[in-house]
Amino acid sequence: MTQVVVATAIMRNGQVLAQQRAFPSADAGRWEFPGGRVEPGESEEAAVVRECREELGVDVKTGQRIGPEVPLRNGMVLRLYTATLVDENAEPVAVEHSAVKWVGAGEIDDVPWLDADLAFLPDLTEIVRKDRRTNP
């Protein structure tokens, strides 16, 4: 079976959360979305919630899947889900990463994302723009 890696676009007030990888060295310093491998028997939405708790110490509510399915090495595929914070005043912290930051729609293209994440940026930018209009 194909191994799915979930990535999470946590949105708040027209911004999306990015986190900076600390390892491996080839990826250190690049930015990605919180997430990781879906475990056997686990739903993709449950994996999103688990990974956000582990990596950021926050509870999220998953939304829709956006953008394409991106092939990764070793036959894995990457899928992006939107999410919101259950407690919108909770501040995500970098537990395993170097840093986290909130990125506005106009800044998304300037972030040095991992290569695979570039395929999500057009759909993501559009949805973050809409979020800014509904949650200014």
Ligand SMILES: Nc1nc2c([nH]c(=O)n2[C@H]2C[C@H](O)[C@@H](COP(=O)(O)OP(=O)(O)OP(=O)(O)O)O2)c(=O)[nH]1
């Ligand atoms: N979480 C995440 N992984 C990504 C993104 N883009 C991307 O290419 N990846 C790749 C990096 C890794 O090869 C793979 C999964 O990464 P991971 O290290 O977060 O997964 P994991 O926690 O389940 O891994 P592990 O601790 O079991 O080693 O997906 C992204 O935006 N978020």
